[in-house]
Amino acid sequence: MATTLHYLGPKGSFTHQAALEASRLIDDAGECVAEPNVTAIFDAVGRREGWGVIAWENNVEGYVVPNLDALIDADDVVGFARIGIDISFDALVKPNHTKLTTICAHPHGLAQCTGFIADRDLAVRPTASNAAACRDITDDQVALAPSVCADIYGLDVLARSVQDFSGGRTEFLVLAPRDDARRQLGAIRAQGAVQANGERDFESIVAFILLNTGPGVLANLLDVLRYAGLNMTSFISRPIKGNDGTYSFIATFDAAPWQPQFKAALSQVLAHGDWVKTLAVYPRRERPSPPVSAWMLPQGGVHLDDTTTSWNDDPETDRELLWK
Amino acid sequence: MATTLHYLGPKGSFTHQAALEASRLIDDAGECVAEPNVTAIFDAVGRREGWGVIAWENNVEGYVVPNLDALIDADDVVGFARIGIDISFDALVKPNHTKLTTICAHPHGLAQCTGFIADRDLAVRPTASNAAACRDITDDQVALAPSVCADIYGLDVLARSVQDFSGGRTEFLVLAPRDDARRQLGAIRAQGAVQANGERDFESIVAFILLNTGPGVLANLLDVLRYAGLNMTSFISRPIKGNDGTYSFIATFDAAPWQPQFKAALSQVLAHGDWVKTLAVYPRRERPSPPVSAWMLPQGGVHLDDTTTSWNDDPETDRELLWK
Numbered sequence: 001m002a003t004t005l006h007y008l009g010p011k012g013s014f015t016h017q018a019a020l021e022a023s024r025l026i027d028d029a030g031e032c033v034a035e036p037n038v039t040a041i042f043d044a045v046g047r048r049e050g051w052g053v054i055a056w057e058n059n060v061e062g063y064v065v066p067n068l069d070a071l072i073d074a075d076d077v078v079g080f081a082r083i084g085i086d087i088s089f090d091a092l093v094k095p096n097h098t099k100l101t102t103i104c105a106h107p108h109g110l111a112q113c114t115g116f117i118a119d120r121d122l123a124v125r126p127t128a129s130n131a132a133a134c135r136d137i138t139d140d141q142v143a144l145a146p147s148v149c150a151d152i153y154g155l156d157v158l159a160r161s162v163q164d165f166s167g168g169r170t171e172f173l174v175l176a177p178r179d180d181a182r183r184q185l186g187a188i189r190a191q192g193a194v195q196a197n198g199e200r201d202f203e204s205i206v207a208f209i210l211l212n213t214g215p216g217v218l219a220n221l222l223d224v225l226r227y228a229g230l231n232m233t234s235f236i237s238r239p240i241k242g243n244d245g246t247y248s249f250i251a252t253f254d255a256a257p258w259q260p261q262f263k264a265a266l267s268q269v270l271a272h273g274d275w276v277k278t279l280a281v282y283p284r285r286e287r288p289s290p291p292v293s294a295w296m297l298p299q300g301g302v303h304l305d306d307t308t309t310s311w312n313d314d315p316e317t318d319r320e321l322l323w324k
Numbered sequence: 325m326a327t328t329l330h331y332l333g334p335k336g337s338f339t340h341q342a343a344l345e346a347s348r349l350i351d352d353a354g355e356c357v358a359e360p361n362v363t364a365i366f367d368a369v370g371r372r373e374g375w376g377v378i379a380w381e382n383n384v385e386g387y388v389v390p391n392l393d394a395l396i397d398a399d400d401v402v403g404f405a406r407i408g409i410d411i412s413f414d415a416l417v418k419p420n421h422t423k424l425t426t427i428c429a430h431p432h433g434l435a436q437c438t439g440f441i442a443d444r445d446l447a448v449r450p451t452a453s454n455a456a457a458c459r460d461i462t463d464d465q466v467a468l469a470p471s472v473c474a475d476i477y478g479l480d481v482l483a484r485s486v487q488d489f490s491g492g493r494t495e496f497l498v499l500a501p502r503d504d505a506r507r508q509l510g511a512i513r514a515q516g517a518v519q520a521n522g523e524r525d526f527e528s529i530v531a532f533i534l535l536n537t538g539p540g541v542l543a544n545l546l547d548v549l550r551y552a553g554l555n556m557t558s559f560i561s562r563p564i565k566g567n568d569g570t571y572s573f574i575a576t577f578d579a580a581p582w583q584p585q586f587k588a589a590l591s592q593v594l595a596h597g598d599w600v601k602t603l604a605v606y607p608r609r610e611r612p613s614p615p616v617s618a619w620m621l622p623q624g625g626v627h628l629d630d631t632t633t634s635w636n637d638d639p640e641t642d643r644e645l646l647w648k
Contacts, residue, residue: 059563065386075623078646106431107452126452128431178643185646206645209621218559219543219550226543235542235573236560239383240620248622249559257647266645270628270635277625278645296564297533298572299399301601304594311594319502321590321602322402322509322528323581 002030004050005174006041009034012131012149018083018172019053020148026081026174027187042070045077045175052175056082057234059169069241071175071279072207072248079173079205079280080181087168089113089130089144092155098140100158104133105144113144116162173280185256185281201284202256203233206266208249209240209275218249221269228265230255256281326354328374329498330365333358336455336473342407342496343377344472350405350498351511362394369401369499376499380406381558383493393565395499395603396531396572403497403529403604404505411492413437413454413468416479422464424482428457429468437468440486497604509580509605525608526580527557530590532573533564533599542573545593552589554579580605 007019011034019032029051035041041052054071055064056079071077089109093100103110103122109130110117117124122142127133133143134153142158143149150157176184185202210217218237225232234252255262257278269276297303302317311317318324331343335358343356353375359365365376378395379388380403395401413433417424427434427446433454434441441448446466451457457467458477466482467473474481500508509526534541542561549556558576579586581602593600621627626641635641642648 060390062387062389062392062560062562066384068386073622076643107450110452124452126431126450128434128448128450178646182646204646207622207625209625209627211627216550218556219546222543222546226540232542234561234571236386237558238386241622246620247558257645263647266647267635270626270641273628275621275625275627276645277622278647281646296570297599298397298531298565298601301531301533301599302594303533303535303599304597311591317594319400321530321581321600322502322506322605323587323590323602 003028003180004044005029005032005053006035006044006050007032007053008038008041008055009036010129010131010135012134012145012152013129014085014087014146014170015053015055015172017146017148018055018085018170021083021085022053022081022172022174025083026184028184029174038067038070041175042074042077045177046075048177051180052077053083053172054175055170056173057171058087059167060165063236065238068250069238071173072238072250072277073241076178077175078178078181078278079175080184080282081174082203082280082282082285083172083174084285085170085172087112087163087170088147088161088166089163090147090150090160091116091158091162092134092137092143092145092150092153093141093158094137094139095154095156096139097156100142101140102138103142103144104137105130106133109133109144112163112165112168115164116144116159173282181281188283201254202281203284204253204255204257204262204278205280206251206253206257207277207279208251208269209247210249211273211275220272221249221274224265224268224272225251225253228261230262230265250279254284327352327500327504328368329353329356329377330359330368330374331356331377332362332365332379333360334453334455334459336458336469336476337453338409338411338470338494339377339379339496341470341472342379342409342494345407345409346377346405346496346498349407350508352508353498362391365499366394366398366401369501370399372501375504376401377407377496378499379494380497381495382411383491384489387560389562392574393562395497396562396574396601397565400502401499402502402505402602403499404508404606405498406527406604406606406609407496407498408609409494409496411436411487411494412471412485412490413487414471414474414484415440415482415486416458416461416467416469416474416477417465417482418461418463419478419480420463421480424466425464426462427466427468428461429454430457433457433468436487436489436492439488440483497606505605512607525578526605527608528577528579528581528586528602529604530575530577530581531601531603532575532593533571534573535597535599544596545573545598548589548592548596549575549577552585554586554589574603578608
């Protein structure tokens with residue numbers, strides 16, 4: 001039987017679009033069901049009523065931290081797939097609309113489409129969500145919403161991709177109880193002899209809490225990961241929920257925890273007395289990995305170049321580092 | 325002459341509240357001026373038309389990543405003060421209001437006060453901002469907004485702190501051109517012989533970009549900081565703007581870059597060929613720093629305890645780490 005996918009509603013949200021994509025890509029994934037909040041999604045997965053889809057990271061806004069905190073704290077829930085969705089707004093209207101006077105969307109949607117709104121000289125009306133703008137649309141209104149809303153709410157597309165900034169992208173995780181996730185990952189491992197060693201490439205997100213505190217504990221942790229030859233693509237620290245001043249570390253690796261070197265590194269961290277939890281394992285995504293060249297650097301700052309003689313008495317270095 | 329503080333408007337936003345607090349705490353800080361977006365704030369500071377106030381980190385949502393990216397990329401702008409504001413909503417009404425039927429706020433404000441709204445049985449009306457709800461309030465409406473809005477918009481307080489969750493807090497940075505910031509920090513250093521060594525304690529936020537890539541480069545960076553005995557309280561990686569797959573690292577330290585050990589560590593990083601920029605230096609905040617105890621740990625996960633014999637064949641470890 002196909003597995004229900006629980007996502008953050010209302011219908012027609014970007015998370016809904018991610019859930020539909022997950023339903024298309026993942027064997028055994030079925031109907032998508034809107035939930036009122038993220039807690040309800042974790043609860044549904046915890047009660048084994050299906051899988052969940054949550055927003056994880058956006059290339060402009062960074063991590064969706066409340067969802068990250070919830071996954072760290074969830075019992076028996078793990079990510080097993082990662083889905084990317086381009087953040088793009090379509091301008092939608094009723095099929096027999098009259099003269100258009102007003103444009104409606106969540107304030108975030110309105111803020112992301114200022115050029116389109118100014119060009120059309122429309123009055124602006126904020127709504128509780130982009131989907132609510134579609135649901136409650138009147139004959140003289142334009143709604144800004146994800147493209148999936150045209151079908152859902154029976155609307156016509158006035159214009160596609162009307163956002164000011166193209167290139168916005170949000171990544172979502174598909175969550176399951178741990179035994180379900182293991183079965184899904186096992187099936188992928190069984191299919192895919194893409195690598196020389198017979199393993200398909202995976203990525204993992206792992207949370208660490210260092211129970212032995214003091215200077216250098218983080219560097220010690222990273223030493224273990226370095227000696228294992230693991231490629232880390234993202235790393236953040238987060239206060240432990242409800243305990244200001246205590247931290248967890250969340251890292252994304254180009255490896256699966258069952259690969260011998262990774263497994264040995266995790267064993268070493270455990271033997272050191274620290275807390276470890278795998279938050280997600282999913283097939284590796286294609287990612288660019290260009291070298292960093294000087295022309296890519298932000299404005300200001302300091303780095304070694306042909307003209308550097310000594311930083312110590314250099315006014316520019318002093319200005320950028322405030323080190324005097 | 326007092327220095328103008330540029331903040332993200334409209335008047336009565338939480339950033340406005342932070343700007344008023346900064347104006348009260350910092351010598352030479354004067355009038356607060358609302359700007360339409362964060363770019364306008366950086367531009368005003370860059371043109372030396374005053375200082376800026378930007379949201380930096382929230383204890384629930386994490387870093388305000390677009391502001392972090394903007395500060396990394398800004399030329400000659402640095403933070404020199406950090407201001408914390410409790411995220412609290414007051415229910416505001418017109419002085420001679422009629423029967424109250426409707427409650428207005430930005431969708432985020434509405435979502436954070438669901439208990440109050442349900443208790444009073446009010447119809448919900450989203451607005452573009454909490455301040456807009458106050459500005460456009462009618463006789464039968466309640467506006468949810470920061471407490472500073474009562475004065476600004478001439479409204480009465482129906483109820484204080486009506487948010488569902490108490491304990492939300494956002495930290496703001498006060499930004500200045502680098503020479504201005506140095507003067508301000510110099511004045512604080514001159515006043516404060518609070519420490520045995522005559523230095524007042526400071527914190528710093530520093531951005532690093534590793535120009536030599538390859539496995540272990542991050543661990544190498546952290547080694548240098550560890551050997552300098554620096555206490556790091558926050559650490560994240562961020563893609564370099566416009567260059568997917570390239571990363572900067574942003575770390576917060578309990579030290580000032582002019583302190584000899586920190587300065588030596590930064591010199592070593594520079595000598596290694598990497599890029600460094602100080603994003604902020606400000607007086608140290610009081611922070612709890614409790615040891616991490618087992619009862620503070622999230623649900624699930626694995627750590628060493630009295631019952632651990634071997635992780636290798638332990639089904640629970642296997643379940644939490646997905647390492648088989």
